[in-house]
Amino acid sequence: MEIDLSQFHAVFFEESFEGLDVMEQELLNLEEDTDLENINTVFRAAHSIKGGSATFNFSQVAEFTHVMETLLDEMRDGKRDISREIIDLLLKSVDCLRGMLNKLQDGDDVNNDYVELVDYFNQLLSNESSDNTNDNSNSNKENSLEVEGSIASLTNEQCDSATLGFTIKFVPENYILQTGNEPVRMFKELEGLGGLSVKADLSKVPNFEDLNPELCFISWELQLETKDKESDIRDVFEWVDADCLLEVVKFSDKSTEEDSDNKSIDKESKREAEPELISTVENVTPISEIKKLVPLKKEKEPLKSSKKSSSAASIRVGIDKVDTLIDLVGELVITQSMLGELGENFDVSKLEQLVSGLRDLESNTRELQESVMRIRMLPIGFIFNRMPRMVRDLSAQLGKNIELDIKGEDTELDKTVMEKIGDPLTHLVRNALDHGIESNQKRADDGKHEEGKVTLNAFHQGGNIIIEIEDNGGGINPEIIYKKAVEKGLIEDGIEIPEAQIIGLIMEPGFSTAEVVSDVSGRGVGLDVVKRNINNLGGSVEISSVVGKGTKFTIRLPLTLAILDGQLIRSADEVYVIPLASIVESIPLSGIKITKIAGNMSVYKNGNEYIPIVDLREEFAIKTEKQSTNEGLIAIVEGENRKIAIKIDELLGQQQVVIKSLESHYKCIQGVSGATILGDGRVSLILDIVGLSRRSSERAAIARDKVA
Amino acid sequence: MTRILAVDDSSSMRQMVTFTLKTAGFDVVDAEDGVKALALAKNSKFDVVVTDVNMPNMDGITLCSELRKLPNFKFTPILMLTTESSGDKKQAGRAAGATGWIVKPFNPEQLLATVKKVVG
Numbered sequence A: 001m002e003i004d005l006s007q008f009h010a011v012f013f014e015e016s017f018e019g020l021d022v023m024e025q026e027l028l029n030l031e032e033d034t035d036l037e038n039i040n041t042v043f044r045a046a047h048s049i050k051g052g053s054a055t056f057n058f059s060q061v062a063e064f065t066h067v068m069e070t071l072l073d074e075m076r077d078g079k080r081d082i083s084r085e086i087i088d089l090l091l092k093s094v095d096c097l098r099g100m101l102n103k104l105q106d107g108d109d110v111n112n113d114y115v116e117l118v119d120y121f122n123q124l125l126s127n128e129s130s131d132n133t134n135d136n137s138n139s140n141k142e143n144s145l146e147v148e149g150s151i152a153s154l155t156n157e158q159c160d161s162a163t164l165g166f167t168i169k170f171v172p173e174n175y176i177l178q179t180g181n182e183p184v185r186m187f188k189e190l191e192g193l194g195g196l197s198v199k200a201d202l203s204k205v206p207n208f209e210d211l212n213p214e215l216c217f218i219s220w221e222l223q224l225e226t227k228d229k230e231s232d233i234r235d236v237f238e239w240v241d242a243d244c245l246l247e248v249v250k251f252s253d254k255s256t257e258e259d260s261d262n263k264s265i266d267k268e269s270k271r272e273a274e275p276e277l278i279s280t281v282e283n284v285t286p287i288s289e290i291k292k293l294v295p296l297k298k299e300k301e302p303l304k305s306s307k308k309s310s311s312a313a314s315i316r317v318g319i320d321k322v323d324t325l326i327d328l329v330g331e332l333v334i335t336q337s338m339l340g341e342l343g344e345n346f347d348v349s350k351l352e353q354l355v356s357g358l359r360d361l362e363s364n365t366r367e368l369q370e371s372v373m374r375i376r377m378l379p380i381g382f383i384f385n386r387m388p389r390m391v392r393d394l395s396a397q398l399g400k401n402i403e404l405d406i407k408g409e410d411t412e413l414d415k416t417v418m419e420k421i422g423d424p425l426t427h428l429v430r431n432a433l434d435h436g437i438e439s440n441q442k443r444a445d446d447g448k449h450e451e452g453k454v455t456l457n458a459f460h461q462g463g464n465i466i467i468e469i470e471d472n473g474g475g476i477n478p479e480i481i482y483k484k485a486v487e488k489g490l491i492e493d494g495i496e497i498p499e500a501q502i503i504g505l506i507m508e509p510g511f512s513t514a515e516v517v518s519d520v521s522g523r524g525v526g527l528d529v530v531k532r533n534i535n536n537l538g539g540s541v542e543i544s545s546v547v548g549k550g551t552k553f554t555i556r557l558p559l560t561l562a563i564l565d566g567q568l569i570r571s572a573d574e575v576y577v578i579p580l581a582s583i584v585e586s587i588p589l590s591g592i593k594i595t596k597i598a599g600n601m602s603v604y605k606n607g608n609e610y611i612p613i614v615d616l617r618e619e620f621a622i623k624t625e626k627q628s629t630n631e632g633l634i635a636i637v638e639g640e641n642r643k644i645a646i647k648i649d650e651l652l653g654q655q656q657v658v659i660k661s662l663e664s665h666y667k668c669i670q671g672v673s674g675a676t677i678l679g680d681g682r683v684s685l686i687l688d689i690v691g692l693s694r695r696s697s698e699r700a701a702i703a704r705d706k707v708a
Numbered sequence B: 001m002t003r004i005l006a007v008d009d010s011s012s013m014r015q016m017v018t019f020t021l022k023t024a025g026f027d028v029v030d031a032e033d034g035v036k037a038l039a040l041a042k043n044s045k046f047d048v049v050v051t052d053v054n055m056p057n058m059d060g061i062t063l064c065s066e067l068r069k070l071p072n073f074k075f076t077p078i079l080m081l082t083t084e085s086s087g088d089k090k091q092a093g094r095a096a097g098a099t100g101w102i103v104k105p106f107n108p109e110q111l112l113a114t115v116k117k118v119v120g
Helices: A005-032 A036-055 A059-076 A084-105 A113-127 A129-146 A148-158 A183-191 A230-236 A256-262 A267-283 A287-305 A319-344 A348-375 A387-398 A415-436 A440-445 A478-487 A499-507 A527-536 A689-707 B011-023 B034-043 B060-068 B087-095 B108-118
Strands: A163-172 A195-201 A219-225 A244-252 A377-379 A402-406 A412-414 A452-461 A464-471 A540-546 A550-558 A563-571 A574-579 A583-588 A594-597 A601-606 A609-615 A633-639 A642-648 A650-658 A672-677 A683-687 B003-007 B027-031 B048-052 B078-082 B100-103
Touching (some): A005 B011, A163 A183, A163 A230, A183 A195, A183 A219, A183 A230, A183 B108, A319 A348, A387 A402, A387 A415, A412 A415, A415 A452, A499 A540, A527 A540, A563 A642, A601 A633, A609 A689, A633 A689, A642 A689, B003 B011, B003 B034, B011 B048, B011 B108, B027 B034, B034 B048, B048 B060, B048 B108, B060 B078, B078 B087
Antiparallel strands (some): A163 A219, A163 A244, A377 A412, A464 A550, A601 A609, A633 A642
């Protein structure tokens, strides 16, 4: 039977990466608290990766994890202290393994960087000589098992060709059956080696009334005609060699009778003879032989690992979620068949039933939709768990004492959103460490606790997930920001801006407050990119800060990118969807005053602010017979702190819409974020408020230029 | 049909073992640790148990001795999957009532050959 092991590679990689994450996390915990269970968890993770990599022929990974495991084993047994150096080494190894696995996953060869670490491990391990010898003998034994087959064929040739068979005396301990070993099965296996005759010795079997059927009182003498060597026969009894008396004696053609006669030695002396026999079997495999054979094994590797692994993205879903889905589908089927029956011979008297059936259908569908969406939801811990390592390394690099507090790591959000929020979040945490928390000296001067603290928190609020990154550092001084913003030409001097907005300026393009661009967060990617990435996900960032106390970044993100709470609106004959969250208010056109300013731009004065009006008919050049009247209304919408008023003819219903990408089906259009299919089958465009406001102001600018 | 209980915390190994045994025509149920395996064993009959040693919640050695306490598993062959070819673990396994062992790394053929030793 041929089984292609590469089909398990994807799972192996997935679980290995998970294992590495667990190792990293537990290693960080170890630094605070040397709990045995933590070491056990790290050990198990390394052990699993070792076992899997050896099985799936990733021998370098197996080699590496083997030395790691040896060290971890010593830590587990208390033979080695858990020092920061060791944890550093192990963390470095985790990184290295991650790199190796990444390469293997892409079908590339592993480069030899890891060898240095392996050497280092070996050096470390050999310092404690007594333990080390133990390990060597272990790994040698392992090797000997791997190459067992080849050795068998070698020694076979050395075997006496005159041998025709063996006499086997097998006296099991009476509990043998309770180890799951059934003598009859072993005899069957022996039969596979050659002609077998079995003689049972029933002399020890007690009287029937005293007989305990769970015990074995029988012993056997077997004659096996075979060309195989003695160790093959002993292999059959390998699992029971401690639970029986076993004697295997060669017989050759002429001396069969005498030999078997000579073997009637009493029980006690056999007991003593047994260990000796075993030790001779082990001597059959000289180490030099093994060493010669090992390279053979290595040559095989490239063949198997050269296969490119196609790793389709997958997610792990809790069984409870799947069960809920199955239940819901079950209910849906029931409702469907109920409705189907109703439809077969429908009359008006059954109207009520129909209405209730449809109501069921609606609730089934909604629940099903929610549950399907939940499949894509993963706990944000996936990202939060990256942070402790980063905080550890970074704070050491910056020479600051910083504690990281993580809350709400079980809060779930959509996988796609999670993948995209990882980098911005990392950036904000880096920023908090670098710019947020003051230096130890400064904290001491200000009379603050020397240890800085960064808190990560996540929770659900309505249809959103809120992520907070808070530090107890120096805070942001609005005056400095204001000055800087004037300097950079972002605002004009003398303009009065609310404090919150001033602080918000640090996320504008071209703004960097750090006096010295540091290695840590000054990587050319600024907070403006963070903000843009979050906005692209349909989210927003807010900053609040108190000078001397700290800063808090609050990220608000939609739970999913696949569904949107939408407000349906009509303009001429077209129906559009406006994201509900972006709507501030809607006002009938008749009740407001529209002013025309520069060029042909209409604005609506609302209190002190002027809001540009966007007419969808003009914007999207809708062809219609109907004239634009004053009977419609305007919907004031906000995106990225900019408001626009969209002129519409009618507000229709609100509903959740499933977002279909326009880009992949047609092309990207500014002002439109996607499309959806309405209940009547029509396609409706979903408006992108930020894009729309940009688009209309560009159009207005062109118009103004023309006028000028 | 011969029913086998396969226990391993590593999903790739579990899949490999399960797939191999199923392909060979066995009926396989899998579990990811000793606790889950024991729960399965209490409610069902198996002809062979193949279990990993190092697992969270309940390791293979404990699982083995727990299984031996169940009337249905008194004589059932229990095979240990172990990377440790050292005598220690084997001895511990034997003391717990394990039937035999398969040393990792093993390939599907070796697994099948070993399982067939204790079947039928």
